[in-house]
Amino acid sequence: MPLPGAIPILPHHSAVAAAWADSKGAWSTFVFWSVPIIIGLALSAAFQLGFLLPKVGTGSSDLDRCIELSRLYDSGFATEPTVVFIGDSLTVEGIDASAVSAVAPGWRVINAALNFGDRIDQEIMIPSLAKARPALVVWLSRPMQLGAAKSNLHPDRAAAYRVGDFPREWPDGWLNARSDGLTPGLFSTLDGSAWMARAHFHTWFINASYQRLRNFLRRGNIRTTAAADWVAPYQMVTSITGDRLERHLEAIRREHEDRLTRGRFPDSYQRIIRLLADAGVRPVVVLAPIHPRIRERGWFDSDAAKFKEFATELAASTHGLFLDASALLDAEDFADGQHPGTSGRAKLSEFIGRRLPVPGPDSTKDR
Amino acid sequence: MLFQTPEFLVLFLTSLAGIALLKHNRHQHIFMGVLSYLFYAWWDVRFVSLLLVTSQVDFVAAQGMDGIKVNWAQRLKLAAVVVAGSFFTLGVNWPMAQHQTEAFSWGEMLDPKWTGVWGSIGACSAFAVLAPVFYEFYFRIKDPERRRRAFLWTSVVANLTVLGFFKYYNFFSGSMHGLGAALGVDVTLPHLDVLLPVGISFYTFVSMSYTIDVYRKHFKAERSFLRFALFVCYYPHLVAGPIIRPDNFLPTLTKPWTLRGANMLSGVHLCLNGFVKKVLIADNIAPLVDVVLGDPAGQSTLVVWLATVVFAVQIYCDFSGYSDIARGVSRMFGVELPLNFDYPYFSTSIIDFWRRWHLSLSTWLRDYLYIPLGGGRASPGRVYLNLMITMVLGGLWHGASWNFAIWGAYQGGLLCINRLLRWFCERHPTLDAMLKSKPGTVLRWFVTMYFVMLGWLIFRITDFAKLEYCVKKFVLVDGRLALSALGLGSGNPSLVAILLVGFAILHTLSFARGRIHDRLDRTTPRFLPPIYMLLAIVFYFMWPASNAAFIYFQF
Known part of the structure; x- marks a missing residue:
């Protein structure tokens, strides 16, 4: 048997591979197949980590947005009075930053919401946002956000937050493997090596093909926005009615009940708000619009009342604001059972914009 | 691990x-x-x-x-x-x-x-x-x-x-x-x-x-x-x-x-074959199956059919991929493990299918259960009973759930019908000749696959309400062509379509012209390093971000 690591002589073109390998011995054959595989993997990794991720992104605009958010927060909001909207797709769809600016002059308005941006997403990002020190942070919430996470954080999201380096700003013990919405595996991604997190996005082609297919199938129903669009990131351009709307309302009811039955985490919500307040950021909690059909049926009445009581007390104790927009919109203002449509977006943006305080000398970093 | x-x-x-x-x-x-x-x-x-x-x-x-x-x-x-x-x-x-x-x-x-x-x-x-x-x-x-x-x-x-x-x-x-x-x-x-x-x-x-x-x-x-x-x-x-x-x-x-050079090369070819099936195909098409068959309410016949075919490919690639890797690793050590799959989706009867699917289990059941029960050398009634007992227990072997028992009984029933039809054809040479002609073979393949696919629905769905819905949609064609559900959730239909077509082409070529890993063993060695490198690149970009366990681990 040849010595381990012996480099095989280039094979004769007419040889049959198996017979040729037998003549060369086991270790030479091992080198013969393992070296090209290692080279292939190394080239791929170099291309993905050196070009694709930094230049093209992850292949998914939602994941790219997570990474872009870290860049936005890193740049800070020192130069002008800034109000940042955070939240999930309801905020993505419901807030047009330019419409807010129009009725709240003097403010730089940023819509930093994320699709699927649940409470755990906010917990991960909020220390970085607090460090960037905007004057105001507006969080559009639903009563169900005091309940358990809809599901655990997606592994892609965990990797994107790690690439964005959000965990760097976490106070000691801020999150751990048992936090609601996390698992030991997800926490180790958030807490682990940045290179491993970058390598996680080796599925660029899969992500990109999925993103393109979604956009293609939903053409006419959604618009594609840039990952770093902080003004008008909304996507829905049509609305649903009839049976589809009823099915969506039923799905929202199920999600609401499921999350609030599985657990309640007001402390978690509270500490996000308190962290902002402690950093000198004024929090604004908004109870998001509820579809009239849900209001008529009284599905969320008791939980919405509890949320109002909770949020009012929280706002009072943090010098923040609480705004109740739950009954603001009519049925035609919604694109579906929960996301505002075009008219809803205008109404909600104006409603919040008009209630924002006038920016004063304490609205910048130098206050 | x-x-x-x-x-x-x-x-x-x-x-x-x-x-x-x-x-x-x-x-x-x-x-x-x-x-x-x-x-x-x-x-x-x-x-x-x-x-x-x-x-x-x-x-x-x-x-x-x-x-x-x-x-x-x-x-x-x-x-x-x-x-x-x-x-x-x-x-x-x-x-x-x-x-x-x-x-x-x-x-x-x-x-x-x-x-x-x-x-x-x-x-x-x-x-x-x-x-x-x-x-x-x-x-x-x-x-x-x-x-x-x-x-x-x-x-x-x-x-x-x-x-x-x-x-x-x-x-x-x-x-x-x-x-x-x-x-x-x-x-x-x-x-x-x-x-x-x-x-x-x-x-x-x-x-x-x-x-x-x-x-x-x-x-x-x-x-x-x-x-x-x-x-x-x-x-x-x-x-x-x-x-x-x-x-x-x-x-x-x-x-x-x-350790021998030929085993080392042939083993790695088997492993690569297995990884292509398991990681590139099965794991990448699995989310679509989960989306559709996990919550099939409102899906059309066409979507249920497609999801069933995708599941059929997924379970084959998952399990035969595992077997290939196991055999490849063992071959590199110098130990040959038995073949477990022999192109089951090219079967032209249910009996044929069970001679090609999970061979090590079906031969085990045959040798240690079916034959001791009396096998095929008993009265017709007893033979059918033996088949039913063997297949129901074989179904339950897969898992402690009624759907596996039903799946076993379903397969046993199909085997009994198959035996009965074979007996009937032996007595009607014209019909037998027609079924053995090329169009007859295509017809037999189509019918076999229809019942195999229906069986996979029973195998996959443990919730009886969902199973009933899917079986109705599968059998009673509703004529709806809506595919919109395939674009939602975490399934990626375009990728699934590419992988299915790729699988169909490679699998058919492999069936018709010899197994791909065997062909690699016989190819000119200088062509192999570029193939390995190309495969490594494909693996890098197509390897799913989370490693999924093999379906058969749960059994």
Whole structure:
């Protein structure tokens, strides 16, 4: 048997591979197949980590947005009075930053919401946002956000937050493997090596093909926005009615009940708000619009009342604001059972914009 | 430990180095045995003691059948191994260390906090104490045939008790409760939080095949416990097969394993073939199946058909991919494991399908269940009954759930109909000739695949309301062409479409012109490095971000 690591002589073109390998011995054959595989993997990794991720992104605009958010927060909001909207797709769809600016002059308005941006997403990002020190942070919430996470954080999201380096700003013990919405595996991604997190996005082609297919199938129903669009990131351009709307309302009811039955985490919500307040950021909690059909049926009445009581007390104790927009919109203002449509977006943006305080000398970093 | 993880790569490379460096076969066996137990313990260390007990029962039983009396010193040594093994794997606080549920501390090592630990250690210790005594008692049976039978039944009962307890206890207690409720009687058996040991159905069958073969005198009892334990726990086949037989493996242990260039090349080709099936195809198409069949309400016939076909490809690629990797790894060590799949989706009858799908299980069921029941050499009624019994038990082997029993009964029913049709065609030569013509073969293939696909729905969906909906949609065509649901959720239909087309082309070429990995073995060597490099690039970009377990691990 040849010595381990012996480099095989280039094979004769007419040889049959198996017979040729037998003549060369086991270790030479091992080198013969393992070296090209290692080279292939190394080239791929170099291309993905050196070009694709930094230049093209992850292949998914939602994941790219997570990474872009870290860049936005890193740049800070020192130069002008800034109000940042955070939240999930309801905020993505419901807030047009330019419409807010129009009725709240003097403010730089940023819509930093994320699709699927649940409470755990906010917990991960909020220390970085607090460090960037905007004057105001507006969080559009639903009563169900005091309940358990809809599901655990997606592994892609965990990797994107790690690439964005959000965990760097976490106070000691801020999150751990048992936090609601996390698992030991997800926490180790958030807490682990940045290179491993970058390598996680080796599925660029899969992500990109999925993103393109979604956009293609939903053409006419959604618009594609840039990952770093902080003004008008909304996507829905049509609305649903009839049976589809009823099915969506039923799905929202199920999600609401499921999350609030599985657990309640007001402390978690509270500490996000308190962290902002402690950093000198004024929090604004908004109870998001509820579809009239849900209001008529009284599905969320008791939980919405509890949320109002909770949020009012929280706002009072943090010098923040609480705004109740739950009954603001009519049925035609919604694109579906929960996301505002075009008219809803205008109404909600104006409603919040008009209630924002006038920016004063304490609205910048130098206050 | 999954085959597609870095831990497995380390284990595999360590195995190669060990085989190369250890020249004595006994040293190799110890080394591979330790690695195989490590492979199993990686999933859950507690069940290592179960593997040990299973091996010991069958080893000793086979010795007894062959009339070899293990002396007291050896018996006590084996008992000590079981007690020490159970204390080590069950008594110490491994779950804390393994699952990282809480910070590991040495002080907690002897403070097990999980339910059932003392019961489990007690059971192992009782076994260790009682087994040598029972063994002595068996040897006092004068009639050798009766003694052999006593050892066989001990082995069979012990194996099936372990399998039944861990796999079927809660299913049985739940079913009894349901039956009692239907009859108006309260039958409540305690619900136990029993974890299903990974691969238990596979290694139990491997071990049982040995004792039955020794009883039938097809095989001499193995004299070395080390060799027998390695036969049961050899890691390439341990958790998902192929279900090996003693003559597949034990003869390879008589001389040292040596690494050969041809095996190293051919083995890696099999592994690459398996990884393409498992990682590139099965894992990438799985989300679409989960989206549609996980919540099928409102889906059209077309979507249910597509999802069923995708699932058929997924389960084939997942399981045959695993088998290929297992065979490839083993081939590199110099041990040939049996073929498990032989192009089942090119079957032209259900009988043909079962000669091509999961061969190691279907031949096991044939040799150890169907034939002992009387097989095909009995009255027609009895043959059909034998088929039904075999297939229902084969279905239940897959999992403790009624849908698997129904799936088994469905397959048994199809096999009976197939036999009946074959009997009918033998008496009608014109019809037989028509069905054997090219269009007839295409028709037979189409009909076979229709029923195989319908069977996969029963196999995949455990919720009866969802199953009923899907079966209705599958059978009663609704004419709706809406595909919109395929664009939502986490499934990626465009990728699935590309992978399905790729699979269909490669699989057909492979069927028509020889297996791809065999062709790679015969190709000109200078073409291989670019192929390896290209595959590595494809793997890098297409390897799913999260490693999914093999479907058959749960069985």
